[in-house]
Amino acid sequence: MSYNNTQLYLLISDLVRSFLSACVFLRLGILFPLTGPRFLPGGIADFFLTVYTTSVLLDGFEYVTIFRHVPKTGVPRTSGRRILATVFARVFLTAALLNYPKAAKNIAFSIVILCSSVVDFFRYTYNFYKVRTYGGSVGWLTNLRRVSYTFGQPVLVASEAALIFLCLRLVETEYGYYTDYLDYDWWANKFAFITKTVVYCYGPVFYLIYKTKVASLWKNTTKSHVKTE
Template sequence: MALYPLSRGLRAVFVCNILSSTLWFCCLGRFLLLLPLVGRRFLPAAIADFFHIVAVLPLVTFFVVNLMGRENHKSSDFWGLFNAARMVWICYGVIYPHPKIAKHTSYLTLILTWCILNLIDSTYYAFKVKTHSSPMWLFRLHHLHFFITAPVAIVSEMILIFLSGTYEKHHVYELFLDGCLIAYLPIAFFAFKHLLARKKDKYDDYLEKRRLGRSGGVELSGALGSVPNEQPEAGQPET
């Protein structure tokens, strides 16, 4: 797997993805290590601060990619910004004001899901930037994990928003939380359609070309082409 020289902008994107994958891996490792040691009841207090800081990285990555790593922008970039901003809002606008809701199992499910999906995505994009390719197993994980992570994350977030609304004392913000809860499923539907379209374009079409290439005696490389014009999407629904 060849290593390509990077411009200053792409070097910043690469470093940002490496940093993200490392911190998400640390967050996942901390979660898996502390869960059997302190139990479900005390785990939120042991991991929440670190997790909430790491959850800001997708938003940072989005701006680094769009300001330093890309020249052309497209309408689908909206989902990257929406997903990243949503993660920050969930942490600091839903959970942080009412820490009691972090004791609910949905918070632990959210941590595990976000760690897994962001670890996969940031690692994939780090490979793409530096090598213009990726291992086939990582390529498959990147384009298929949303079938599991997206529904789990959506349900976990909706539960936390509902619980936050029950503790909220400011009437206006309570109405805002209720409105977000009502809008969550329609937005999730369109986000899921976007992910399916991305899968068809980046995954299904590539595998079909690979199959046709093999039948014609031509072996394609194990991953998609160059990354500079592809924007790393920050988070899922992808959430």
């Protein structure tokens, strides 16, 4: 088979992100039994957050430069709204954890690592196979992708929301940003307002995206070879 430059880029991009997701999962499996959730961030946080954020930034880049201009057939693709929501959520959570790393000691951070690595691994592996076979798919891989998203994504989003809420609590109680002085600290004040807004919107936005995505994933299951991402 011969591939054009766009297909070669997608093959490499999906394969690398699938491999990195597997690396995150394996690293979690090795470190978590040894360190537990409180000390896990010291051995995996930087690597995970880099993979976690870069993956969706590449999704955004690919949507703007490639998938926005092609029909919804023949290649894996997703919706612009879901891409935008995912990019914002992951970038915001990464920024929050980098500013308030104590939140990463909570078990929710370990769950985020687990769920995101599993969901992303099957998604990018599916995308790679679909590009490589010019839109083909295999039943077991398609079903693994469906199941991982259907059950893993709600747990992932709930854990992300929990971490964002923990960061909000840290803004108000630790690192010198006590409640009595919150109004006098510009960064803490603005971050607290933005974080509260994000927490309130997280559930409704996720529900709308999730309902549409799951319906798309499980629609016409006997004709999955013509389905797109």
